[in-house]
Amino acid sequence: MLLEINDIHVHYGKIAALKGISLEVDEGEIVTLIGANGAGKTTTLKTISGLRPLSAGRITFDGKDISRLAGHKRVLAGIGQSPEGRGIFPGMSVADNLHMGAYARKGDLSKELAEVYELFPRLAERKGQAGGTMSGGEQQMLAIGRALMAKPKVLLLDEPSMGLAPMLVQQIFSIIEKINERGTTVLLVEQNAQQALQIAHRAYVIETGRIVKSAAAVDLLDDPEVRAAYLGGDLGEPESIAADEPAATADGPAKD
Amino acid sequence: MKTNESTRERTNGSPTVTNGRPSFAALTPRARDLAGRLPAALRAPGLPLAFPFAVLGLVADLFRDWWGRQTGYVRWAIYGLLIVGALLLPSEQVGGFMSPYSDWAQLLFFPIGGYILLAIGLNVVVGQAGLLDLGYVAFFAIGGYTMAVFGTKFGWSFWEILVLGVLLSALSGVILGAPTLRLRGDYLAIVTLGFGEIIRIAARNTDYIGGPNGISGIPHPPTLSEWTVPESEPFTTLGLAGIAPLKYGALDGRPYYYLMLAAIVVTIIFVKRLESSRVGRAWASIREDEDAAELMGVPTFKFKLAAFAIGAAIGGAAGVIYGSQATSIIPRNYEFIISATILAAVVLGGSGNLPGVMLGAFLVAWIPERIRGLQEYRILVFGGVLVLLMIFRPEGLLPSRRRKAELAEGTGGMGSLGAEVGGPTTHAAAEVGK
Structure with a gap:
């Protein structure tokens, strides 16, 4: 296993955000973690990349225990992340943003830069533009490209489809597939379950800090509960209303 | 208007740029844009007020473009001219206009020189690393008291104390930063505010350093050279004849001004070099998005601590120099x-x-010294000027291009100065809290 998360608990103050999450990502896979707002998806990713300390449990990466490793050292170990809300450096140009991505690395960057520009021709056109003045889609491309600059073994993507037009979502997801085909393992956190399940090999469903389901992605696409909760379900049938309820409560308050 | 501006920004890089060059034809619309920030009732009378700011912005843009095109030699020549200009500043002719109410040389040393040095130091913390420090005076105080204590009680010389003061204040910056830099935004601001007060109150209550009466009889720096500016042309016309710039006495403020100037020049070189180094890039990334910076492999805590220590060291240097004159x-x-x-x-x-x-x-x-003639109204006028400045140029008088882009984004702006507005952490915390 490349990345192994073993029963992790994370707290914000006294509130438990993760109540014992376990998941595994094998080399070369695309694994997706789907769930509603507030379920703990982002917290899981932040814990893996070291932005949140864990109160219990263990994270093993590439055979080493990284549970207590500082965030910036995990980058060198091979964990790259495109954070929630993209986290572009607004005042830096596209090129500078990409260079920041390789901050921890030494040596020649031209190969990685060329690769990112090839994956995202749009970024090559806008090298000199300030990150903050780009559109949402372009920023998402930049965030993914920037994470790739560190040559990660595993790429953590936090809702790459957030706030993007459907066309762009398609485009981003096909690029994610391409990145994976070139040998980078991907852990994808998504609310857009339909899209995520289509490109992923395996999937986990998270609800209020717990993994409630794990299966091959194709199986979850057909799973009636998952369909009802995350894929719009078959509207109008009585049992799907009942199944919809937990998702609705989890979704409701976070809509502000 | 906001969106209008940002689209223009997107296409041209700068609001008034046409064909890559700013144009004066754009001045009136620009002033109207600025006046548009005022409440409706004030808009028409606000227009003439907005005009100078529009001109300033344009001139700054023009200059920046021109500067960008210059070669190294031209730049060095201009740096040289600026230093020569600064050396000539204590001239009586300049003083007569700049400061009709108080001693110009004294004013140049402190507050003007002192504030500039302190601002350069605080800029490392606030402007570069994006950490809001409301207790910066503490480091100025530590520098001042180092000078006073080691000068009066141990008989150290100024230069030894300068080194010690810089080290001690840097150390105090680390001591303040180590436990507090995990905090962000307004929380950090409150803690630093407390630190500033603790230092002052501790000084007031410590008998060893004079309590509320402080320390007097602080020695001046030793005279480096008795050399005086000759009483001949061009110095007589410039009003600089007869100054002994390296002789630190009790009466003449000008040598101290030159001392401060030297400190400022050295600090600028140091800070500029840092800014363009890996350290500067790390600070910029922390200011713009601290979590993303950590994800890029920037040891954010270490660099924040470094910013605190360097800012503190500069504040301490200002304190030592101020103390040696005071x-x-x-x-x-x-x-x-x-x-x-x-x-x-x-x-x-x-x-x-x-x-x-x-x-x-x-x-x-x-400004407050120049308008001393207004007597008790001067602080009111000063406050009014500050308010106008912030209405018409919220990004500051001479912002960097980059700062403009950060402000346009809305979240970057002042680094974490805007506290926790829309930051990634608050978002996650709020999500869980519900």
């Missing part, structure tokens, strides 16, 4: 208002941009 210091010299004034200088000058910050510090130090 002869006596009391805790009341180090009240919160100094922290607030220096922060105002940084913000109004253009946080993160060195020339802007220095201009801001100069104005904040000079």
Whole structure:
């Protein structure tokens, strides 16, 4: 296993955000973690990349225990992340943003830069533009490209489809597939379950800090509960209303 | 208007640029845009007020473009001219216009020179690393008391104390930063505010360092050379004849001004070099998005601590130099208002941009002295000027291009100065809290 998360608990103050999450990502896979707002998806990713300390449990990466490793050292170990809300450096140009991505690395960057520009021709056109003045889609491309600059073994993507037009979502997801085909393992956190399940090999469903389901992605696409909760379900049938309820409560308050 | 501006920004890089060059034809619409920030009732009378700011912005843009095209030689020539200009500043002719009410040389040393040095130091913390420090005066105080204690009680010389003062204040920056830099935004601001007060109150209550009466009889720096500026042309016309610039006495403020100037020049070189290094890039990334910076492999905590220590060291240097001239210091010299004034200088000058910050510090130090003739109204007028500045140029008088882009984004702006507005952490916390 490349990345192994073993029963992790994370707290914000006294509130438990993760109540014992376990998941595994094998080399070369695309694994997706789907769930509603507030379920703990982002917290899981932040814990893996070291932005949140864990109160219990263990994270093993590439055979080493990284549970207590500082965030910036995990980058060198091979964990790259495109954070929630993209986290572009607004005042830096596209090129500078990409260079920041390789901050921890030494040596020649031209190969990685060329690769990112090839994956995202749009970024090559806008090298000199300030990150903050780009559109949402372009920023998402930049965030993914920037994470790739560190040559990660595993790429953590936090809702790459957030706030993007459907066309762009398609485009981003096909690029994610391409990145994976070139040998980078991907852990994808998504609310857009339909899209995520289509490109992923395996999937986990998270609800209020717990993994409630794990299966091959194709199986979850057909799973009636998952369909009802995350894929719009078959509207109008009585049992799907009942199944919809937990998702609705989890979704409701976070809509502000 | 906001969206209008940002689209223009997107296509041209700068609001008034046509064909890559700013144009004066755009001046009136620009002033109208600025006046549009006022409430409706004030808009028409606000237009003439907005005009100078529009001109300033345009001139700054023009200059920046011109500067970008210059070669190294031209730049060095201009740096040289600026230093020569600064050397000539204490001239009586300049003083007659700049400061009709108080001793110009004294004013140049402190507050003007002192504020500029402090603002450069605070700019490292606020402008570069994006950490809001409301207790910056504490480091100025530590420098001042180091000078006073080691000068009067141990008989150390100024130069030894300068080194010690810089080290001690840097150390105190680390001591303050280590436990507190895990906090962000307004929480950090409150803790630093407390630190500033603790230092002052501790000084007031410590008998060893004179309690509320402070320390007097602080020695001046030793004379380096008796050399005086000859009483001949061109110095007589310039009003500089007869100064002994390296002889530090009790009466003449000008040698101290030159000392401060030297410190400022050295600090600028140091800070500029840092800014363009890996350290500077790390600070910029922390200011713009701290979580993303950590994800890029930037040891954010270490660099924040470094920013605190370097900012503190510069503040300490200013404190030592000030103490060496002041002869006596009391805790009341180090009240919160100094922290607030220096922060105002940084913000109004253009946080993160060195020339802007220095201009801001100069104005904040000079305006209240220049308008002394208004007597008790002067602080009112000063406050009014600050308010106008912030209405018409919220990004500061001379912001960097980059700062403009950060402000356009809305979240980057002042680094974490905007506290926790829409930051990634609050978002996650709020999500869980519900």
